Amino acid sequence: MELEKSYDAKKFEDDIYTAWEASGAFAPEGCPCTDPDKKPFTISMPPPNATGQLHLGHATMLAIEDIMIRYHRMQGHPTLWLPGTDHAAIATQSMVERKLQVEGIEKPREELGREKLLEEIQKFIDISQNNIKTQTRKMGSSCDWTREKYTMDPDLANAVHTMFQNMLEDGLIYRGYRSINWDPKMQTTVADDEVDHVTKNATFYYFQYGPFVIGTARPETKFGDKIVVVHPDDERYKEYHGKSFEVEWINGPIQCTVIPDEVVDPEFGTGVMTITPAHSLVDFELAQKHPDKIEITQIIDFEGKMLPIAGEFEGMDIFECRKALVEKMEKKGLLVRIDKEYEHQLAVNYRGKGVIEPQVMRQWFIDVNKKVIDWKNKKQSIKEVLQDVINSEMIEIIPDRFNKTYFHWIDNLRDWCISRQIWWGHRIPMWYKLTKEQHDKYIAYPNQSSYLLDVIKVEDPGTYGLKPPAENTDTEFYIQDPDTLDTWFSSALWTFSTLGWPNHTEDFKKFHPTTVMETGYDILFFWIARMILASTYALRRDGLPEEKCIPFEKVYLHGMIRDKDGKKMSKARPETCINPLEVIEKYGTDAVRLSLIIGATPGNDMNLYEEKIAGYRNFVNKIWNSARFVLMNVENINAPLDPSTFSTADKWVLSKTNEIIREATKEIQNHQFSPAGNKIYEFLWGTCCDWYIEMSKVTKNEAVLMHVLKTVLKLLHPFTPYVTEVLWGQLKEAGCTEAKTMLITTPWPEANPEYDFSDEQEDIEKAIEVIREIRHLRSENKVDPVKKIKAVLSGGHLIDIMREKEGVILQMANLSELEIHDEPQNIEDAISSVLHGTSIDLPLADMIDPEKELSRLTKEKENLDKFIQTIEGKLSNEGFVNGAPPKVIQKQRTNLEEAKEKLQKITSLLEKIK
RNA sequence: GGGGGAUUAGCUCAGCUGGCUAGAGCGCUACAUUGACAUUGUAGAGGUCAGUGGUUCAAGUCCACUAUCUCCCACCA
Numbered sequence: 001m002e003l004e005k006s007y008d009a010k011k012f013e014d015d016i017y018t019a020w021e022a023s024g025a026f027a028p029e030g031c032p033c034t035d036p037d038k039k040p041f042t043i044s045m046p047p048p049n050a051t052g053q054l055h056l057g058h059a060t061m062l063a064i065e066d067i068m069i070r071y072h073r074m075q076g077h078p079t080l081w082l083p084g085t086d087h088a089a090i091a092t093q094s095m096v097e098r099k100l101q102v103e104g105i106e107k108p109r110e111e112l113g114r115e116k117l118l119e120e121i122q123k124f125i126d127i128s129q130n131n132i133k134t135q136t137r138k139m140g141s142s143c144d145w146t147r148e149k150y151t152m153d154p155d156l157a158n159a160v161h162t163m164f165q166n167m168l169e170d171g172l173i174y175r176g177y178r179s180i181n182w183d184p185k186m187q188t189t190v191a192d193d194e195v196d197h198v199t200k201n202a203t204f205y206y207f208q209y210g211p212f213v214i215g216t217a218r219p220e221t222k223f224g225d226k227i228v229v230v231h232p233d234d235e236r237y238k239e240y241h242g243k244s245f246e247v248e249w250i251n252g253p254i255q256c257t258v259i260p261d262e263v264v265d266p267e268f269g270t271g272v273m274t275i276t277p278a279h280s281l282v283d284f285e286l287a288q289k290h291p292d293k294i295e296i297t298q299i300i301d302f303e304g305k306m307l308p309i310a311g312e313f314e315g316m317d318i319f320e321c322r323k324a325l326v327e328k329m330e331k332k333g334l335l336v337r338i339d340k341e342y343e344h345q346l347a348v349n350y351r352g353k354g355v356i357e358p359q360v361m362r363q364w365f366i367d368v369n370k371k372v373i374d375w376k377n378k379k380q381s382i383k384e385v386l387q388d389v390i391n392s393e394m395i396e397i398i399p400d401r402f403n404k405t406y407f408h409w410i411d412n413l414r415d416w417c418i419s420r421q422i423w424w425g426h427r428i429p430m431w432y433k434l435t436k437e438q439h440d441k442y443i444a445y446p447n448q449s450s451y452l453l454d455v456i457k458v459e460d461p462g463t464y465g466l467k468p469p470a471e472n473t474d475t476e477f478y479i480q481d482p483d484t485l486d487t488w489f490s491s492a493l494w495t496f497s498t499l500g501w502p503n504h505t506e507d508f509k510k511f512h513p514t515t516v517m518e519t520g521y522d523i524l525f526f527w528i529a530r531m532i533l534a535s536t537y538a539l540r541r542d543g544l545p546e547e548k549c550i551p552f553e554k555v556y557l558h559g560m561i562r563d564k565d566g567k568k569m570s571k572a573r574p575e576t577c578i579n580p581l582e583v584i585e586k587y588g589t590d591a592v593r594l595s596l597i598i599g600a601t602p603g604n605d606m607n608l609y610e611e612k613i614a615g616y617r618n619f620v621n622k623i624w625n626s627a628r629f630v631l632m633n634v635e636n637i638n639a640p641l642d643p644s645t646f647s648t649a650d651k652w653v654l655s656k657t658n659e660i661i662r663e664a665t666k667e668i669q670n671h672q673f674s675p676a677g678n679k680i681y682e683f684l685w686g687t688c689c690d691w692y693i694e695m696s697k698v699t700k701n702e703a704v705l706m707h708v709l710k711t712v713l714k715l716l717h718p719f720t721p722y723v724t725e726v727l728w729g730q731l732k733e734a735g736c737t738e739a740k741t742m743l744i745t746t747p748w749p750e751a752n753p754e755y756d757f758s759d760e761q762e763d764i765e766k767a768i769e770v771i772r773e774i775r776h777l778r779s780e781n782k783v784d785p786v787k788k789i790k791a792v793l794s795g796g797h798l799i800d801i802m803r804e805k806e807g808v809i810l811q812m813a814n815l816s817e818l819e820i821h822d823e824p825q826n827i828e829d830a831i832s833s834v835l836h837g838t839s840i841d842l843p844l845a846d847m848i849d850p851e852k853e854l855s856r857l858t859k860e861k862e863n864l865d866k867f868i869q870t871i872e873g874k875l876s877n878e879g880f881v882n883g884a885p886p887k888v889i890q891k892q893r894t895n896l897e898e899a900k901e902k903l904q905k906i907t908s909l910l911e912k913i914k
Numbered sequence: 915g916g917g918g919g920a921u922u923a924g925c926u927c928a929g930c931u932g933g934c935u936a937g938a939g940c941g942c943u944a945c946a947u948u949g950a951c952a953u954u955g956u957a958g959a960g961g962u963c964a965g966u967g968g969u970u971c972a973a974g975u976c977c978a979c980u981a982u983c984u985c986c987c988a989c990c991a
Contacts, residue, residue: 006953197989275991344991401918409987412987525986607927609926612940615953624951675928678939682938689951782944874972883971884972887933
């Protein structure tokens, strides 16, 4: 039975995946090599968007997590990797709205209404959700699909409602005001990260305001400005602090008050500002700081029109109003000057480019400062608990520099606004009582959003419930809050809601806290911190001990994948954009996985380009062919390892195999996947293929070949699951008893100390150097590579091993004859070199170019002289001899000895030539 | 403005807690070809480890400053 000459990934991958899944190996209870007494290893898969396309970020996440999962599964831990998808509220709704717009429905919300739009979204999700799941499988992800979850599943919705109710009862959730980004054009709120800042030239106006001159780019918001703010240390205005007096303003005199605050930059403009908290985030925050002094008055309505406070300007849009107002101020003599060269950042909605009008609206919040969590014997706030879990090392972040970022974020953490003015998502389970009049007005608006509650002046604080608290009557109507919860609210519960919470199910008890949370560093704040928040609060409330309340023990953050030039891959430049599915098709999943793992450092970005993937495809093929060689050359596939048959080379490779098992295990354990992969790569390609297999062509030990092959397949399996599983199947077909069970559930290899042969290891390594040196001398002297020549080795302690490996040396250095002498020989007309005390002479009388030999040897002598000088310098340095560890000193001594010996021989060679 | 990260061979990057005549892959040069593999093999060229100073017996590795490039957060009435 013979394998194809090269590995064709496409032929095998889908079948292998199906076989894995069907075998039940993905589930913790379905894996035969599991040891139930070992600590479970759990990863909650960060749920991709249900409407998403697999991109390189997902691919990286899946590759890293699958390595950890497969490794621990093979280690015998009960292993659970729980997959799922996220409803991604804003992204999904806007995606569907855009799609509908393309289909001719210009204002989907207004034209379709809530119910119909949600239906459309659901239809879309139904079709697209399978997409991402199929693609996740393509990456070879060994996750437990029987436990798959979706953030909109009924049981997860139940978790969301339970959480909301608990927090409401504990007074953590409250309804309050907040300055949000409002797009009057699209009638929607815009999240901070969906706001684009466009640099624009604007006109900057200076007005006389009592004794001050104030500057503004937005005069139309200034009608209600009664508060003047100056910097507390600004000498120019110190006399006015706290004063209140009347000034002439746009529509007549108003009463103004001066308050000092550090937010004012004395260098900017005139160092004086008046504030408009209703239409500026900064001003709003200032108002929050001085709630007794500053009132919030809306000037512009939700459609961008002036409200009655503007007097004669009422009903104008902002640009009309600005023009008219400036004219009026000029007439009144209050316009001081105009600066047309003012450059500022204009906030626009990145969808639709509508200019953002900050508005103050009622929203639902989570209080992060209220001390309600019973944590480590005292009541602590969310903020304090978030700090404690990292400070007390209950959760470890890898790499740890992100601790700093995390703390910085918490220090500036404000109450979390959890309501969103969109329809797709978990609807806020609060009900308000409306009068008939209010209700009539409310239902007249097609685009239902919470701002309407303010428009129709609903004062009812709302009551919690999944159903209306009472039946509607002729005069009383109940409506549910039209908004939905922030997607991160449900995602925050992901690690425990997917395990059955609020019920403490068997799975929950067994697999929570999860072991590792692996994700990109870009969502550290959005998600990681919020999971910690939700988990610690909810589970502590359930009465679990603190250490059981964290969502995960470790956070592993990977970097972003960038293109060859280190730029973000963007759809704008498709040539740099790598679609994981396309490259999987082209190079195979294993190659793609390796290219995402090797060369990546935790938390650091990595550049990816197709040549790199092609390189790993070559490696995968090398794996294939090394196995092919073994299968073609082994007759008794189950031959047991028999120490009495071990040659020095066998001992060397067994020793090296132990070494790679130890190193790979250590690196994976330390989450160093790149070095782990690299070392196995080097072991397979270098040690196994370049040397041991080559040596096996002279004399072979079948049992050792099989041992090495099986071990390396196991070590590679977490990295390249497909090709290794295919080959394992070939071993099985060839009758290998160990390969009876699939590789995915085969125990991880362990180093066997009986096969540690450090002396032999060193000997063979030196023999390798000798072969290299002969090859080097040949090629330096332009000896025809095909020509077999004679070599003489003499002197030194390597002689015995040389004799043993004579056949190998003859073959690998392409020699016709090898003479080996215990004592140094005097060979005339030869190209010569010295290695570890052994002289290497190639008698090539007719081919020698004495001048070239001379310059080569002279150069080598110079190098040696310099080297010896450095070491002698070190060794004669008292500080070094006293301070350095003995091992280091010993190494220098040996180096010196060898170098001196070599120098001596080279010198005599040189003299001979002269 | 605040905080990260990066700066090592032509390119992409390793080099963990200081002990290195500084490594890998790709690319380049020369050579080899039906025997596991051209998705290959062999040999080679190529680096004052961004700069300056400091700590140390010893610095690519630690510290300080400088320069350039990047990312995140906060953004100015």
